[in-house]
Amino acid sequence: MTTQDAAAEAAGSGTTTDDGIVVRGVTRAFGAVQALAGVDLEARPGAVTALVGPNGSGKTTLLLVLAGLLTPDGGEVSVAGHDPVTAGPAARARTGWMPDAFGTWDSLTAREVLTTFADAYRLDRAPSRRRIDELLATVHLTEYADRPASVLSRGQKQRLGLARALVHDPQVLLLDEPASGLDPRSRVDLRQLLRRLADEGRTVLVSSHVLTELEEMSDDAVFLSRGRTVVPDTSHGVTSPGDGxxxxxxxxxxxxxxxxxxxxxxxxxxxxxxxxxxxxxxxxxxxxxxxxxxxxxxxxxxxxxxxxxxxxxxxxxxxxxxxxxxxxxxx
Amino acid sequence: MTTVELDEHPVAVPPAHPGHWHVTWHGVRTVAALELRQRVRSTRWVVALVAWFVVVGGLTLLISGALSAVDDGADRQRGALLFAAVTFLVLGLGLLVTPTLASTSINGDRAAGTLATLQVTLLTPAEIALGKVLAAWTASCAFLLASVPFLGFAAAVGPTPWWSVLRVVVLVAVLLAAVCGMGLGFSALVARPAGSTVLTFVTVAALVLGTPLLFGVTYPSVEQTESVQVRVQRTDDVTGNPTTCELTTQQRSVAHTERTWWLLALNPFVVMADGAGTSSSLDQAEARNDPLGVLREGVRLARTGASATIDECWGVDGGRVEPTADAPIWPWGLGVNLLLGAAGFVVAVRRLSLPQGKLARGTRVA
Known part of the structure; x- marks a missing residue:
């Protein structure tokens, strides 16, 4: 997909606030552990939003709630205009989720993995086959397309996971530590890809520990600590590069x-x-x-x-x- | 590439009424194809199938040889015995192999980190569960198909009718499907693949070994002395020949197995013996050499229990009333086995439903 096409698409679909992520006072406990204790977050379409927080601050839990895998104990969630709890399939159809730790079916080729997911999203075969070729090229796995996923390196699997999250052309992207295991070149590629996806009008939410990395690609930042969104002392400007x-x-x-x-x-x-x-x-x-x-x-x-x-x-x-x-x- | 393509670019459309139990063939096939591809390529599938073929074939020939050495000449008797042996062999090996095929399909995927990514797609939980059962069942049916030639061989030797082969194959296939369902349920319930495999084996063992054991253990408790009707024969005082049959009431020790027969009916081997329908076309002498027929008659008699009149009027021609135990019991056993399988399936669908409220202990979602 070229940038022009993407721009045309963005203009055509018209980006509204419905396309973003809105989280209000979300709580979730695992037994005695309060993983989320009141998260407020807004990720707007057309922007890359960084989700920052220490280990165990609830980043992954929040992404699981947004992906529609976990029921929050309380609060409101809207992903691309749909509640992942009450309108799960509608929200999931518009959400691409890349977990922090995931596996691939080792015996399947990269192309088969993507084809399976295209089928699982009930996409039409012919257009999705073309899209899969494009995605493989986007994540630089074309030469591995017909090799079993077991030969892929960790970083290549990570890229395959990213392609998998994009297979159904989601409006909202949830990426949990997408850069881990990637070589510097792939990190730059990832940054550019996320930038492009955001410019196409998508909502991109990225969590990462590589903060310099996040800083370069994110437009907004949300800080999580102990399951809460916190506003750090940003008087010296987290997001304002430039003027004087x-x-x-x-x-x-x-x-x-x-x-x-x-x-x-x-x-x-x-x-x-x-x-x-x-x-x-x-x-x-x-x-x-x-x-x-x-x-x-x-x-x-x-x-x-x-x-x-x-x-x-x-x-x-x-x-x-x-x-x-x-x-x-x-x- | 043009903008035209974007208009037709694949847009994921959720089904109109996307309930957890919504099932489409497309979805089931997607999951089953994925599972089978992964399984067939990742395991030494062909080796296992060939090994199975060799083991079943070898044992069939050994049994056949042993039988002809013991009892040569009586091909028809040998045939019934051989058919029973091969049937039990195939069922027994099938029950040994199948639990391993299904019992890790959910928690194994969870451990490998491939389950959640599949769950967030538009596949419904029922489609994922059904696809996994279908894949496991297809795999176990491949083993079953590899043993069909030997069932055919055993049937060809003796008096076994050809449709008994068909009934055996169908019954084994259905029983294995039930085991697949149980395995799937355990794999959804238990976090560790090893645990769910053990539980599935324990369940199968309880059905195969536990039920006759329990029947035997409870036998004394259903045995009691009470007055029962007994048909006895009156003999001619002069010649000593039996003349008539007479109904008397006597104090006898009887076993009320009609209370416990269902324990036997649950047993897959009993289901097999009763459902195979082998010796219904045989005369009495041959039926006694057909283990399947003997087992069937035994369990059917146990079902009749002590409710029937005891018949000891052997000597009078036409006087003896054959015990009427014609009601088949295999539908009961098969039904219960299928219910257990269905319960496993329901558990799996519930555990696969999104979003999840509770998590299995010690698991992460992703």
Missing amino acids: RRTFHVRALSLPALTAWLDAAGAAWRPDEPWTAPTTGPGGVLVEVNGDEGAAALIRDAVAGGVPLVSAAPAAGALERAYLTLEEERR
């Missing part, structure tokens, strides 16, 4: 010298690792600067001011920092 202001990560041999100089210069700064105690030795801070020119001025003045500067670079991982500012501990 940029955050620089500045490190010096002596943290007190650096901060003293910044205070004297009147520059606003904050610790780069707020969760650790301040040191008197080497350390770094985050400084808001006015574009690259502002950064150049900062570095020049700091060196001139006698600060033992080690490095100054654009701060990466806004998502990571937001993640780390989550107050709750991992469990």
